[in-house]
Every structure is written in C-alpha cells, then in structure tokens.
Amino acid sequence: MLRRVMGEHIELRLDLTPDLQRVQTDPAQLHQLNMNLVLNAQDAMPQGGVLTIATANVLLDAGFAQSHPGSQVGPHVRLSIQDTGMGMDSETQVRLFEPFFTTKRPGKGTGLGLSTVYGIVKQNKGYVAVETALGQGTTFKIYFPQSSKTAQETPARDQLAAAQTEARKPSSSRKTKRRSERLHVSLWNAMVTRA
Ligand SMILES: Nc1ncnc2c1ncn2[C@@H]1O[C@H](COP(=O)(O)OP(=O)(O)O)[C@@H](O)[C@H]1O
C-alpha cells in the first residue's frame, strides 16, 4: 500500500500544529484512516497536484455542533487531508461513505476506503466533514476528542519536528517509500495516546 502513497508527481505540504494534543485511539486504526484518505487524494490527482496534511487543536462549540449534526461540543484534534484534485459531484457526495460505493473502474476501487474511515471515526466518537466541489479539490476534516491523558515517552512536538523534516527533504524515487513511511510513523506517534 505504502508504495502507492505520495507519488513523485504530488507535492506534499504539512501544516502541523507544534502543540498538538493527543487522541486516544488505536494507532493502527489511525494509520488505516490516514492511508485511505491519502490514497483517495492521490487517485483524485492523476495529473499531479498538492496534498496538504494539517493538524490542529480545535474547540468545537455549540454553534458548530448544531450546524454539524453528529459532532460533539468540546476540545478536539483535527486532521485535515486536502487535495487539489477532481473533486466530487453532488451525486458522489451523498454516497461516498456507503460500503462498496465507488466511481473507479473495476479492479481499481473497492468502495471500502471511506466506509472504513467512517467506521473508525464513529468508533472513536469522532466526526468527519467533507468539503468538495467538482474540479475544485476535496478536503476531509476528521475530528477526534482530545485525550485527557498527557504522559508520553516522546513529546508530540519532537515527533512533529521529525515529520516536518521528512516532508522537507527532496523526494527521490528510491527513497520515496521509506520517506513516506517515516513521515507516517511520526504523524501517528504525534497524534496518538496509547490506551
Ligand atoms: N479525495 C477525493 N477526491 C475525489 N473523489 C473522492 C475522494 N475521496 C473519495 N472520493 C470518491 O468517493 C468514492 C468512494 O471512495 P472509497 O470509499 O475510498 O472507495 P474507492 O477509493 O475504492 O473508490 C470514490 O470512488 C470517489 O468517487
């Protein structure tokens, strides 16, 4: 899977908050979620483009919860995955989380990526929002409640610094795979509090 992540024709930008709070979730699940979103972003940019991964601490207030049914008031960690790709028409937008819904050709899409994302988000009491328009790119925003646990072997900012360093390195085809693996590991470690 990782071989396909972040091909050379796609520019990766990171916008990571230095003091990211933790979320309490299974790292493997978070990895899966991110991978599914990154692969979709890549599929949406066959001619290349920009993939932006951003993290932020956000406080969801009553206004947000009201206008985003299913979201909860309180402190959250937000993961945003933005692409400059083809975007989605309204027909796709209403069905994208359905299991087996795909607009990709047979053998290319299974339609299980986003239903899996949705399941992981719900299981962790999170919320997912999608902003997209045909030809205008797509942004997925995933919100997870912040964990009250803080004790960590490695401070989040060290992990984030490592991720930033990886992202800044010029990519070469040989090294792209290992680079994206290191980058992902840094991101997960920065975000997750082990239960
Ligand atoms: N970043 C994106 N840009 C455009 N369309 C997307 C994006 N992510 C998902 N989609 C649409 O949602 C559908 C379902 O996605 P997914 O569940 O991951 O299944 P698959 O990738 O196997 O098609 C895709 O087929 C595509 O039409």
Ligand SMILES: [Mg+2]
């Ligand atoms: Mg997919």
